[in-house]
Amino acid sequence: MSESSGARRRRPFRRALVAALGTLGLVAAAAAAGAPSASASAPTPPSGWTQVFADDFNGAAGSGVDTADWRYDTGTSYPGGPANWGTGEVERMTSGSDNVALDGHGNLLITPRRNAGGAWTSGRIETNRTDFQPPSGGKLRVEARIQMPNVTGAAAKGYWPAFWMLGAPYRGDYRNWPSVGELDIMENVQGLNTVWATMHCGTSPGGPCNETSGIGNSTSCPGATCQAGFHTYAMEWDRSVSPEAIRFSVDGTVYHTVTANQVDATTWADATDHGFFVILNVAMGGGFPNAFGGGPDGGTEPGHPMVVDYVQVLSAGGGTTPPSGGxxxxxxxxxxxxxxxxxxxxxxxxxxxxxxxxxxxxxxxxxxxxxxxxxxxxxxxxxxxxxxxxxxxxxxxxxxxxxxxxxxxxxxxxxxxxxxxxxxxxxxxxxxxxxxxxxxxxxxxxxxxxxxxxxxxxxxxx
Known part of the structure; x- marks a missing residue:
């Protein structure tokens, strides 16, 4: 399609997607992960809930994610967006199978790598869909079963795995954070046995949401450490209660809740009155690791993947089902x-x-x-x-x-x-x-x- 023509008859635009995939990086990543096991599929939704999105990451070893559902973020920023993804992280994101690939056993592996020159690469994917939000008067649940990179201590310096969401208005703009809202369902740094959940909103720095820290809390992973086993990380956004609430949990235990009355009405509306998209990534370095000792450095071990069994999005109540024909x-x-x-x-x-x-x-x-x-x-x-x-x-x-x-x-x-x-x-x-x-x-x-x-x-x- 000509982007400069103002004529009434434009030719339809078509774009081919091309993916180049390999298997050598996948084999190394699976070995580093100790071949963790995955459940067969995302669990059946509880009564009253409807599954609106799911990916079990089933597919051949070395293959990429389904680009009908996901897009790869590559390079060091969004087009025209803040450098280093706005966080100061040091890796370059790629779509290669060394960094993002299925393992053939129902898992997605996102694996940071370091080349001979000391430069880091990793992976970041996000859903094509940007419309995830609760129906009016209803609920939205976004969850994933994840094993964090299985590395701790000095070898984990700079690791920053995350499962999170950004407000739809961010896509294509990339300069309106944090007002459009960010929901961090799982973040971890430095191989600590700690999961953080945070809502970002308002203005930065400071503002009603205490940016750039946001409104957050943390807890230890129950049972096996975050690095040693799979845990289910979830966010439940509830519009059936007043004030509206967003709850974060690990393995079914809620440890952080943000409610609409914690900020002014305009801040809440700007951050929540729209859909969201889901992101999975492993960053290296940046502001969050810097708050806990920095890295990566020469002692940081590359090759430890974040292992994702499934991601699913559920909806309940409210206007989930419109009238017949509506x-x-x-x-x-x-x-x-x-x-x-x-x-x-x-x-x-x-x-x-x-x-x-x-x-x-x-x-x-x-x-x-x-x-x-x-x-x-x-x-x-x-x-x-x-x-x-x-x-x-x-x-x-x-x-x-x-x-x-x-x-x-x-x-x-x-x-x-x-x-x-x-x-x-x-x-x-x-x-x-x-x-x-x-x-x-x-x-x-x-x-x-x-x-x-x-x-x-x-x-x-x-």
Missing amino acids: RNAYSAIQAESYDSQSGVGTETTSDSGGGQNIGWIANGDWALYKGVDFGSTPARQFYGRVASGAASGVSGLVEVRLDSRGNAPVGSFAVGNTGGWQSWQTIPTNISEVTGTHDVYLTFTSGQPSDFVNVNWFDFGH
């Missing part, structure tokens, strides 16, 4: 799932999760989505996943109207060139309070005839 306002509504439209077309997207987006959108075009259930708690935010390769000076409005295209918009945002027709950004905007079930129209208005936006998905928040 849509949940608080889950991503794919733009190409319209019931009717005027002026738009569909094309293959390179955005997270693949699929299609709607494009060829200009002044006067619209798309209709019937039966969107907002529940009884008012929605006050609209989030649109958009991209634009419009020419300089070309922009327009993405508007939300309810039940009739003739009704006034309940909210809108302006969008111009984002860097290309597949350069995606999630743009939030305030809307008038909405409850109940409505037909939602996306309408598009500009003062000129050229295409000005693509839309991949949209949803709403409180």
Whole structure:
């Protein structure tokens, strides 16, 4: 696709994913891990819970993660984001099987390596999906069964494994932390028998969430140490209680809870009124290890993997199941799932999760989505996943109207060139309070005839 053309007929964009995988690093990593055993699959959800995402990491030894579910973060930063992933860590992340691979026994191995020149590499993956959040009045549970890198003492200096989540608005922006929210379900440093859980939010440094430390707590792993055995690390986000609560646990024991009344309403809303994506990584060095003696140094041993048996996401209660034929306002509504439209077309997207987006959108075009259930708690935010390769000076409005295209918009945002027709950004905007079930129209208005936006998905928040 031409990113500079403003013509009404653009060619669909397609991108091939290429992975180069090997097995030598995997064999060494499995040996270092002592070939830990994995459960056959993620456990069956308890009564009342629905599994909305899961990966058991079953596959051939040496193969990579499923790129339909996960994306590799590579290099030393997000594009245009803070250097060294914003933490001061020293490794370079890769997608190679030396650093990220399945072991053939139902485990994912993320393994730090050090080359002959002393440079470190490691692995970092995140879910393509960014829509993990509790339904209105319901709960979300995100859990993983993990063995931390099995290394302790001086040999563990600089190791920083983590299982965590970032707010969806971070993706594509990379400069809005910590206001968009971060939920650290499991962090560990220096091979200590300690698991930390933290919520990051507000402003940095300082602010209502005590950044850069965040609102956190820690505990020892029960039974076997964090390094010597598998433990289940979980976060349960509960919108069925007042104040709203986020609880962190290890092996079923809650050791840290953050509630909405611990910070001001705006800080909480900015950090939680949107979806999240999940991240697994092993960093080397950086701010957290520095607080406990630093590293890595010459005595640090490379090659000890974080071993992940499974990751799963569960949802319960609230508006988890929308009315028959309807849509949940608080889950991503794919733009190409319209019931009717005027002026738009569909094309293959390179955005997270693949699929299609709607494009060829200009002044006067619209798309209709019937039966969107907002529940009884008012929605006050609209989030649109958009991209634009419009020419300089070309922009327009993405508007939300309810039940009739003739009704006034309940909210809108302006969008111009984002860097290309597949350069995606999630743009939030305030809307008038909405409850109940409505037909939602996306309408598009500009003062000129050229295409000005693509839309991949949209949803709403409180």
